[in-house]
Amino acid sequence: MLTIGQLAAYAGVTARAVRHYHQIGLLPEPERDASGYRRYGATAAVSLIKIRTLADAGTPLSEIGQMLEADASTFAEAVQRIDGRLRDEIERLETSRKQIAQLTAGDNLALPPEVISYLDRLREIGVSERIVDGERDGWILVAARWPDHIREVMAGKHAQLDDPQMVRLYRVLSEISEDDPPDGLLEEAADIMAGLAEQAYTSGGINVGGMAYDDLAFDLLDALVLETDPRAQRLVDLMRERGWTGWNRLERLAEPPGQPLS
Amino acid sequence: MLTIGQLAAYAGVTARAVRHYHQIGLLPEPERDASGYRRYGATAAVSLIKIRTLADAGTPLSEIGQMLEADASTFAEAVQRIDGRLRDEIERLETSRKQIAQLTAGDNLALPPEVISYLDRLREIGVSERIVDGERDGWILVAARWPDHIREVMAGKHAQLDDPQMVRLYRVLSEISEDDPPDGLLEEAADIMAGLAEQAYTSGGINVGGMAYDDLAFDLLDALVLETDPRAQRLVDLMRERGWTGWNRLERLAEPPGQPLS
DNA sequence: TGGAGGGTTGACGCTACGTCAAGGTCAAGC
DNA sequence: GCTTGACCTTGACGTAGCGTCAACCCTCCA
Known part of the structure; x- marks a missing residue:
């Protein structure tokens, strides 16, 4: 037993x-x-x-x-x-x-290669690491929301980087993101953005089917910027003065600036 | 939010x-x-x-x-x-x-093919399903204890089946295992077993290195037989009368039968 | 104003055991 | 007879990653 x-x-x-x-x-x-x-x-x-x-x-x-x-x-x-x-x-x-x-290949964290190469190009241009990190997080939100449209969108973004104005904008934003940015840069950034917005507005901009303008993801993207650096609110205000509202999805204000809305 | x-x-x-x-x-x-x-x-x-x-x-x-x-x-x-x-x-x-x-191939339950073929051969010979089941369980114990020796052992067992006496023994045991076996069969089985034991004893029997005679597994095998069918005890007694002790590992008694041991 | 469809905490369930805790038992050596 | 170490007993908690109640509160819409 x-x-x-x-x-x-x-x-x-x-x-x-x-x-x-x-x-x-x-x-x-x-x-x-x-x-x-x-x-x-x-x-x-x-x-x-x-x-x-x-x-x-x-x-x-x-x-x-x-x-x-x-x-x-x-x-x-x-x-x-x-x-x-x-x-x-x-x-x-x-x-x-x-x-x-x-995931082994660096810090890409599930981002498609198109986004990775875009971020690399930003670094080459001289964009600060802080801004690149912010971009990365934004694209994480986009990739999660529209996994099937990300290639189309990135193609458009890559093309935008061929515009010297866009490069200039990124560099100015980089300087602004520093701890102690020089005066007047915010205004310069707002001016460039307004110019680019005007350009995009007349040429039709990037329109990808399936990405509705009223999507929650756009709100999240805007919120992300403000959470990352609250000083971005100043830029939003400056853009509003120039006749544009929003951030990731700029829209022309119906009323001319300086006029009360109601 | x-x-x-x-x-x-x-x-x-x-x-x-x-x-x-x-x-x-x-x-x-x-x-x-x-x-x-x-x-x-x-x-x-x-x-x-x-x-x-x-x-x-x-x-x-x-x-x-x-x-x-x-x-x-x-x-x-x-x-x-x-x-x-x-x-x-x-x-x-x-x-x-x-x-x-x-496991898919039938009821083999992890038994090596050598054992399966041995069991099949028993069935061909006409051994009762009850005895075959008992054999299977016994080989499960053996395979668990000596997984590396099972092929050697089975070769020997296959050879034993070429002896008509062994076939006869299995058939008699099959009859005994029936619900209402005829008289005298137990004695016949014991006689055959004693004969086979004598034969194995003089020829040296099956000796496989690594399988020590005092192994717990032999006790388990003996116990398994008695648990499966308690009437097996009668056969053990009859074998003892014929000068053999044990069951799966028969050994010649030192003292002649009938004499007190102390 | 009522009901549907959110939200809240707390708790148990799932798999196949591992790992304490706090004892009782057994066999061996002195 | 005593100690020591190995083994046994039950009971209970822990593991990974949530799913699924229960009992209750909050919000929104017709």
């Missing part, structure tokens, strides 16, 4: 596992000896080995009991089910591995 | 998940509005998306916090660790799939 430890050792499991199988009714509780110890016979050893065989093959404990009593066809059916689950799980993990491989 | 449900929807998770991230300190608790609702800004949305990106790639939540603050090399290191764990997990599941594929 075996003690629980001997039985467990024979089957290559821990005593705790055996007790667990008792608890869930998978292995019947054996007789106790005079001192209360569990005492096992050979059939228990056989049962335990069968249980471990199925468990090692990926069978959930909750199904092992039925499988041990099942006929051949029911058994085969169960095996199919379990194999299918294993396959799904493997597939999931393979997907995870692919995704994590994408 | 977003409610928890809106934030969750934006990132493609459930509100419960967001609360969970608060609980474990992965995402900071936001301000509450007048009615106690959590109110989130854009940075929270960015953080949440970053968290999900890493989590979807298989990063444990407990490590995501540090990863988001890590520099590039620390980050890459962590990615390596996680990828390694994913690889291990996939390997484990692949192994499970292979094992479960083995």
Whole structure:
């Protein structure tokens, strides 16, 4: 007669596992000896080995009991089910591995390559790291909201960088984001933005289907800028003076500036 | 400002998940509005998306916090660790799939093919299903104890089946295992066994290195027989009268039968 | 003004055990 | 007979990542 430890050792499991199988009714509780110890016979050893065989093959404990009593066809059916689950799980993990491989290449954090190259180009232009970080976070929001439009949008943004005015704007914004920016820069930035907005307005700007102007994401983008640097509010105000409202999605004010709206 | 449900929807998770991230300190608790609702800004949305990106790639939540603050090399290191764990997990599941594929082929329950063919041969010979089941359980114990010797052992057992006496023994045992066996069969079985034992004894029998005669497994095998059918005890007694002790591991008695041992 | 559809905290559930805690038991050596 | 170490007992909490009640409060819309 075996003690629980001997039985467990024979089957290559821990005593705790055996007790667990008792608890869930998978292995019947054996007789106790005079001192209360569990005492096992050979059939228990056989049962335990069968249980471990199925468990090692990926069978959930909750199904092992039925499988041990099942006929051949029911058994085969169960095996199919379990194999299918294993396959799904493997597939999931393979997907995870692919995704994590994408993350290895720097701090891109799930951003598509188009965005990464745009950020790199900003750095080349001399845009401050602080601004680039802000851009990155913004694009994270955009990529989450419109994963299928991101390439189109980025193509447009890349083109915009060919305009020297846009480059100038980014550089001015970089200076503004410094701890102690020179005076007058805010106004200069607002002037450039207003010019670019005018240009975009007449040429039609970047219009991508599926990106509705009243989308929550635009509000989030605007909010993100203000959360990142509250001084941005000043720029918004200056733009309003110049006849534009909003930030990531500039719109021409209906009323001329200086006039009360109501 | 977003409610928890809106934030969750934006990132493609459930509100419960967001609360969970608060609980474990992965995402900071936001301000509450007048009615106690959590109110989130854009940075929270960015953080949440970053968290999900890493989590979807298989990063444990407990490590995501540090990863988001890590520099590039620390980050890459962590990615390596996680990828390694994913690889291990996939390997484990692949192994499970292979094992479960083995189980598909009938009721073999992880027995090596040599044992399966032996059991099949027993059935061909006309051995009762009850005896075959008992044999199967016995071989499960043997295979668990000596997985590396099972082929050797089975070769010997296959050879034994070429002896008509052994075939006769199995058939007699089959009859005995019936609910109402004829008289005298036990004696016949004992006679055959004694003869076979004598034969094995003079020829040296099956000796496989690594299988010590005092092994616990032999006790288990003997116990298994008695647990499966207590009437086997009668056969053990008859064998003792014929000068043999044990069952799966017969040994010649030192004293002649009928003499007191002390 | 009522009801639907949000939100709040608190708690248990899931898997397959690992790991204490606080004892009682057994076998061996002195 | 005593100690010591290894083993047994039950009970309970911990793990990962949330899902799912329960019981209640808040908001918005017809």
